[in-house]
Amino acid sequence: MNLRTLLARAKRQLFKKPFLQDQRYPPYWFDQLLGGQAAFLVQIGSNDGKTGDPLYPLLQKHPSWKALFVEPVPYVFEQLRKNYPDHQRFRFENVAINKGEQLSFHWVDPKARDTYPDLPYWFDQLGSFDKQHILKHFDGKLAPFIISKELEGIPLPTLFERNQVQQIDILHIDTEGYDWTILSQLDLAQHRPKFILYEHNHLSSADLEASKAFLREDYWLFEIGIDMLAVRRDLEKGYLKRIKKQFGKV
Numbered sequence: 001m002n003l004r005t006l007l008a009r010a011k012r013q014l015f016k017k018p019f020l021q022d023q024r025y026p027p028y029w030f031d032q033l034l035g036g037q038a039a040f041l042v043q044i045g046s047n048d049g050k051t052g053d054p055l056y057p058l059l060q061k062h063p064s065w066k067a068l069f070v071e072p073v074p075y076v077f078e079q080l081r082k083n084y085p086d087h088q089r090f091r092f093e094n095v096a097i098n099k100g101e102q103l104s105f106h107w108v109d110p111k112a113r114d115t116y117p118d119l120p121y122w123f124d125q126l127g128s129f130d131k132q133h134i135l136k137h138f139d140g141k142l143a144p145f146i147i148s149k150e151l152e153g154i155p156l157p158t159l160f161e162r163n164q165v166q167q168i169d170i171l172h173i174d175t176e177g178y179d180w181t182i183l184s185q186l187d188l189a190q191h192r193p194k195f196i197l198y199e200h201n202h203l204s205s206a207d208l209e210a211s212k213a214f215l216r217e218d219y220w221l222f223e224i225g226i227d228m229l230a231v232r233r234d235l236e237k238g239y240l241k242r243i244k245k246q247f248g249k250v
Contacts, residue, residue, distance in 0.1 A: 098178075221249060
């Protein structure tokens with residue numbers, strides 16, 4: 001194992017968070033409510049499903065839990081499948097979620113680390129339909145390493161239909177600024193996840209407000225760092241009281 005690999009592994013350990021032990025992190029609360037159940041998760045923008053991933057420790061702890069993972073970047077998708085080898089529990093889609101269009105998707109070639117070995121572990125999580133989203137990071141120095149490819153895009157209802165998704169306990173969206181585009185396709189009359197976790201950090205003010213308005217009737221909303229956590233209002237009252245005390249509703 002070379003020095004660069006050792007350094008990369010050390011960085012991943014440094015950024016590893018105690019997701020299940022610390023009340024400041026949503027997975028702690030997922031575990032508290034769903035730990036004794038056979039839960040089903042949908043994660044859109046999975047990356048490799050492991051590095052810095054809040055759902056990974058939950059799926060390791062609870063062998064009865066199942067998940068559907070969606071990741072559009074081909075080489076990352078292959079790593080995702082390797083990280084979750086039990087294909088009886090896990091389903092995978094190598095697609096992008098949009099309105100059903102075939103569009104150019106952009107991501108960073110992993111060879112960028114050969115030139116810039118100090119890149120943070122999340123540099124390969126910048127994949128987006130918007131090339132500018134990548135260019136605005138690291139003063140644009142990743143421009144020579146951007147790979148662009150036409151990828152299949154499907155709507156969220158099609159994703160659920162072709163994977164026979166019925167009940168969703170946790171919906172996790174992390175799509176570098178397209179979270180509201182995807183969330184807006186969720187039919188709350190048909191699918192009402194107990195928890196929805198999405199990244200608001202890259203949303204415009206208008207999209208952020210639209211996402212909150214969309215959810216507010218059925219969910220309590222909590223802003224947790226760069227993420228927004230939506231917790232269904234009809235869950236057990238004692239549990240809701242505890243989580244509102246921890247985060248304070250938006």
